[in-house]
Amino acid sequence: SSELTQDPAVSVALGQTARITCQGDSLRRSYASWYQQKPGQAPVLVIYGKNNRPSGIPDRFSGSSSGNTASLTITGAQAEDEADYYCNCRDSSGNQNWVFGGGTKLTVL
Amino acid sequence: QVQLVQSGAEVKNPGASVKVSCKASGYTFTSNYMHWVRQAPGQGLEWMGIINPSGSSTNYAQKFQGRLTMTRDTSTSTDYMELSSLRSEDTAVYYCARDVSRKYDVLTGWWFDPWGQGTLVTVSS
Numbered sequence: 001s002s003e004l005t006q007d008p009a010v011s012v013a014l015g016q017t018a019r020i021t022c023q024g025d026s027l028r029r030s031y032a033s034w035y036q037q038k039p040g041q042a043p044v045l046v047i048y049g050k051n052n053r054p055s056g057i058p059d060r061f062s063g064s065s066s067g068n069t070a071s072l073t074i075t076g077a078q079a080e081d082e083a084d085y086y087c088n089c090r091d092s093s094g095n096q097n098w099v100f101g102g103g104t105k106l107t108v109l
Numbered sequence: 110q111v112q113l114v115q116s117g118a119e120v121k122n123p124g125a126s127v128k129v130s131c132k133a134s135g136y137t138f139t140s141n142y143m144h145w146v147r148q149a150p151g152q153g154l155e156w157m158g159i160i161n162p163s164g165s166s167t168n169y170a171q172k173f174q175g176r177l178t179m180t181r182d183t184s185t186s187t188d189y190m191e192l193s194s195l196r197s198e199d200t201a202v203y204y205c206a207r208d209v210s211r212k213y214d215v216l217t218g219w220w221f222d223p224w225g226q227g228t229l230v231t232v233s234s
Contacts, residue, residue: 031218035154042204042224043154049211049218086154090219096159096168098144098219103153 004032004087004101011107018074020104022087025068029092032070034063037084037103046085047072074106082108111135113205113225120231126193129228131205138186139163142208144221145179145190147201155201159208160188195232202227 004024012018022032031050035043045054047063060075070089074081085104091097116130131143145157157177158169164181178191188205206221 029216031213031216033218033220035221037154042227043206043221044224045220045222048209048220048222050213050216054222084153088154088156088221090217097170098156098159100146100154100156 004089004099006085006087006101006104008102009105009107011109012074012077013109014079015076018077018081018106018108020072020074020085020087020106022070022072022101023068024089024099024101026089026092026099027065027068027070030090031065032063032087032089034061034070034072035086035088036081037086043086077106077108079108082106111207111223113207113223115203115205115225115228118229118231120233121195122234123196123232125195125232126191127195127230128189128191129203129205129230131188131190131225133186133188133207136207139183143179143181143188144206144208146204146206146221146224148204148227149198149201152201157190157203192230195230197232200230200232202229204228 034047036046037043046057046061051063062073064071087101112134114132119127139162144159160167160179167179169177176193180189204227205225210219
């Protein structure tokens with residue numbers, strides 16, 4: 001299957017831990033990458049590879065993977081973390097294709 | 110710093126074509142593949158296709174086969190995405206994004222970084 005499934009919405013209290021998951025068979029063959037997108041802005045990479053953060057991304061963002069599920073965890077969520085989050089990985093079908101999850105809207109209460 | 114700068118917004122009639130450019134700077138252009146991704150209003154991200162570093166090979170998502178053409182001018186470090194036979198459903202923001210990859214112990218990771226600022230294409234009569 002070339003689909004990645006995400007929960008449409010997740011909410012978290014300020015300062016608490018938010019976990020966003022992404023499921024799909026392709027995740028058994030490649031690591032997911034995660035993108036944060038705020039309204040009117042281009043997506044920004046927040047997690048890639050085996051739990052790596054680009055320069056400038058706070059260390060409260062972390063990633064993990066097990067079987068067909070990848071997770072993005074925000075430990076101590078801040079108001080500025082409210083955004084849409086997308087997972088992505090290479091399709092495992094053998095074609096040089098990539099696939100995005102449907103996105104998760106994170107609300108910080 | 111690594112940067113991708115895209116061309117400006119376009120308004121097209123149904124049936125027309127649009128060509129969006131993406132100029133790269135801050136890295137060796139011929140070292141990386143480039144992806145194109147689009148996002149319809151209020152919708153999620155949709156992967157469209159990829160072009161290889163030399164520009165000699167492309168791969169497109171099935172739904173765009175026959176309508177999408179990606180090209181590359183290595184002399185100006187610029188990628189182009191042309192979509193033809195436009196319809197209203199093609200109204201979206203189109204992004205270019207540099208491909209980066211790394212082989213880990215068992216799995217390989219690919220990621221898109223950075224992204225261009227996006228180009229709004231509006232298809233309307």
